[in-house]
Amino acid sequence: MVAETELYDLLGISPNASQSDIRKAYRKQAISCHPDKNPNDPAASDKFQKISNAYEVLSDETSRESYDNFGTADNSHAGPPMDDFMNSFFFDLNRPPPAPKAKDQVVDFDVTLEDLYNGKSVHFAIEKDVICKLCSGSGGKKGAKPQTCGRCSGKGHVLSSRQLGPGLIAQMPTPCPACEGEGVKIKDKSKYVLRTTLSSISLEFLGVESGMVDGQRIRLQGEGDEVPGAKPASLVFRLRTKKHDTFRVSGYDLAINIKLTLLEALSGFEKIICHHLDGRTVKVSVPQGRVIQPNETLCLRDQGMPLSRGFGDLYVQCEVEMPSGYWMKLQDRNALAKLLPNPDPKNAIQEGEKTENVKYETSSMSNLEISLPVASTSSEGAKSLSKPVTRKLVPVGGAYAAHASRQANGRSFDEDDALIRAENEKRAEEERRKQPEDDGVGEEPESKELLASDPKNYKALDMYAILGLSNLRYKATPDQIRLAHKKKILRHHPDKKAGRGGDANDDSFFKCVAKALEILDNPERRRQFDSIDESIDDKIPDVKFKGDFFAVYGPVFDREARFSDGVHPDQVPRLGGADAPRDQVEEFYNAWYNFNSWRSFEWYDKEVNEGSENRDDKRYTEKKNKSDRAQRKKEDNARVRTLVDNALAADPRMKKFRQEDKAAREAKKNKAKGIVSDPKKAQEEAALKAAQEAAAKEEQAKKDAENKASKATDKKAKEAARKNLSKAKKAIKQIVTDANYFQAPGSTASANVIENQLNELDLIANGLEPEETSELKKTLDATKDNEAKRAAITNAAKKLVEVGKVENERFQQYI
Incomplete structure (x- = not known):
């Protein structure tokens, strides 16, 4: 009895399933629930991760036994055993060697801010050490059993003397050199096994959840390097965030810089400031009259990175772009001065105050003096300066040559570029002319x-x-x-x-x-x-084609000959003409019935999704491609066989050969009976018979065409009558209604009579042919006598009863 069955239910197996059943179930679930197979299912990634975790636990006998006994209880936060704590202070000389431990493998994984904000699922391949399958990690031959080390008695260590000081010698435990600290030895070493572990490529699935931060670690338990006698190490991914072009990150908060014009800073604005990490646009509205100070920061709540509950904030730093140059006229300045606050009166020039008008110039602060630090005592100054030498500077280079050409010819940049383009085109044309003949x-x-x-x-x-x-x-x-x-x-x-x-x-x-x-x-x-060249038609002519046989089928066989495998296309037998000898015709059909084609359909193969490293996906795709190629090849072989069959059936030469064979058999039969037949007369009789058969066939085709035209006319008439059937039925009912349902003058028909008559009229209209219904309607329109109308309807009802279409008992009003 197991503690819980959640992991077994995820794989769709029972708790008594074998390891083979677990592997088959995992492979089936992984293929059907893979995120690439279900792109529209947002929960596919989580489900696939759960299936992988379930397989990881149940595929290992130790972890499976623990799960069966205790379920998914988390003991990861329990403290270390007390004996490990004491052994860290006192070394037990009799204890066995400690079990080897595999070191976790830490890998840096680069992600973008979009990945951390929206989440991401990736498949990747990573190289790791796995236990050798030949020796199961022991280094020995198959079936070799480990034996206790005779030197250390299985302890894994021996005592060695070490001098700690003058007159002070101590015995310290050191790893046993005979067994390398393992306590056991394998005598039957395999000469084919060089290492107990081998490098292998592992395909893994990593899910980056929304809200993760830079430096956070994702641990894949048991997916690291394997060490003999120990559990596999964990594979740890450390997230490293790439620098973003727009956003800066501080914890769970984001920050951006935006530029505002002076008008926007003074009078408010409404604008889109950025496209967020999930693709949506962020618009900020500042009311009119609200002044934005230079480098002022606006805070947008809940617009930062995802948290476990909510989101961080987005900080927007505003940079105000000031106008450049003399952009304002005097009248505009006076109008602006009325709107802006007055300057500080303390800075105004007082009457009688002595002032000096000083000129200014624009500076980028590059001329400011910079105080350098004092040189260290170990540094040495230059002992002497070299004597200055006069050099002559000469303008050279392509840029100067182009400038001089423009100055000398009085051309602008655009004119110069147009001239250069014309020269380049002329040079290219000359190069094309120098090329050899185009060779067709x-x-x-x-x-x-x-x-x-x-x-x-x-x-x-x-x-x-x-x-x-x-x-x-x-x-x-x-x-x-x-x-x-x-x-x-x-x-x-x-x-x-x-x-x-x-x-x-x-x-x-x-x-x-x-x-x-x-x-x-x-x-x-x-x-x-x-x-698969779609520009070349690969359709085959129909058996009942019209036209010259050789003009229709000849090009088709010439086209198909290009796929000949083993025989050059020029050596494949051709269809020939009407005068081709019999052996040549038979050789042609024998060759094409045994035609081998190299045509293949790998071009239609579907490629594995980019970024997918799942081996099951690759196997499935390769298997599907192989099956599709075989099916297309089978269809193409059937197409070629149909082409040859159709040609053989329509070939006039084969018909002539069959007639000749038949005439030869008849002559041989007549000769055996003593009847001497004239070959010329037999040929004339055969030609006459063929002409008679052709005439009979033509006559029959003419009759068939006439019958077909007659049937088409009748069909059109029936279709027209069927379309008018509803109108005729409605008109007949209206005639009966106008006749007061054939009641005596002055009396009114009861509801039962009306219902029965209308139902019987439906029986009559549905039982008659559309043409007969239309004829009945014309008969009723032609007479004004109600008795005559009733008699016409009664005759139609009796006719239906006589032919057995309607039972007599169903008519109560008209029979």
Whole structure:
């Protein structure tokens, strides 16, 4: 009986589950509850962390036994055992060697303020030491048992004499050199095992919770280095906050600087001061009349970093930008003086006071004297100064040459830049002319959509169009691909753009050109792209195609031959013409029924999510990609087989060969019976029979077309009648209502009679064909006699009873 089953319930297993069941359940839950699989579930990260913690506890036999006995009671704050406390003062010579301890591994983890504010979940790989599986951490052969050390008797230490002073010698315990302080030895050492632990790459999940601070530590219990005979160390992540461009942090408070104009500082303002760490905008409104002093700080409550309960504050320091230069006219100054407070009268010039008008100049305080500290006694001054030498300064360099050119020619900067651009374009054109012949590459127009291609989404791009090889595609040679790449590089290099006045930072298409060469210059990757090239139609002709057989099927087989594996596409048998001999035709179909295609579909493989280091995710993605590739390959093989079947069924040469075989069999049969047949006559009879069959087939097709047209006309008539059915039913009911439900003059129909007649009218309208209902409506409209109308409705009801559509008992009013 276990104390609690919460961890077992998280994995969906019973407390009696084996370690194999625990691993299978954890793998299944980890795949289904992974945060990357559930991006819209905010609780997915916490659930995944709980599942990982449950597996960590239950996968270890010791921790599982403790959990089964005591549950999740937290004893982490209990004090150390008393025997450890006493042993720290008195060394017990008879005690066994202490168990080794694994040192926690501390790793600095860089986070941004956004991560600390909003929280973050990451997957990562880290290298750690794990116990060798060959020796289970002992260093011995498989099955080797440790034996007690004979030198220290299993204590792990021996006594050694040490002189502490004159005439003072003491015996001190030191680690046993025979067993290296472990107390046991492995005699059967494995020659294949060099270390008891090995380096391994571990995939971990780290959750940074909202509200964590710089320097805070996140401990992953048992995920550190492993040491034989001890529990694995913990992996500790120490958060290090990157410097933010906008915010400064002090504890849980944030601070920013904003700049205000003089008008805003004097008359109040309403403005957006920043975008907060969670993406929302922060707007501050200062009422009119409220004056903001230079470097005054505003406090926005609950706008800082998250706390366990609430948030810190956001402090906004205001910097007032003063106007520069002589920006105010005299009349404006007088108007402003009326609004602002008067100056201090103490500083006003008194009458009769002697004053001196002193000139001023603007200074950046760079001319102020700075007192240097007194030099130390150990420092030495310069013994002598070298004699001054006169040097001649000569203006040189590209900047001076451009300045001199502008001065000499009287050009402005813009005119000079335009001239430089024209010279660069002329030089580029000359370079293009010097290039060798295009070798059939040519020039293709570049659309705006093509130039706006995104290199990150390269799998959706047309690599041949990027290099200007749309007309050649899979027929392009490696030399043509490299030549086309060179031409594109010369045209779209960022340095060329800068020379032509373009944006040198926009190098997206240049990266697309480089990516296209990377793919098309690699034979394996080029095959992957050629396999899915959507610009080449891979549809096969239908069996009932119209047109010339050889004109329709010939190009299709030529196109499919490019996928030939083991045989060069030029050596694959071609369809040929109508006069091809029988052996050539049969060789063609035999070759295509045994056609091996190298076409593959790796291009459609889904990549593992960026940043995901989960091995289960990678295995699942690889397995899914492999399954999808096999399915697409199977469908493509079926497509090629269907192409060959359709061609064989529609090939006129095969029909002629079958007729010849049939004629030969007939001749052989007649010869056995003694009947001599004329081959020419047999051929004429076969041609006549074929002509008769073709004429009969044409006649039958004509009849089928006429029947089809007749059926279409009838169908249209029925559709029209069906559309008018509701109108006819409504009109018939209205006629019966106007006839007072066929009651005697002066009398009124009861509710029961009205209900029965209307129900029976519905039976009649639903039982008749739409055309018959319309005909009944026309008959009722044609007569004004109520008895004749009743008789027409009664005849329609009797007709339905006779054909068995409605039972006689259901009519009470009209039969």
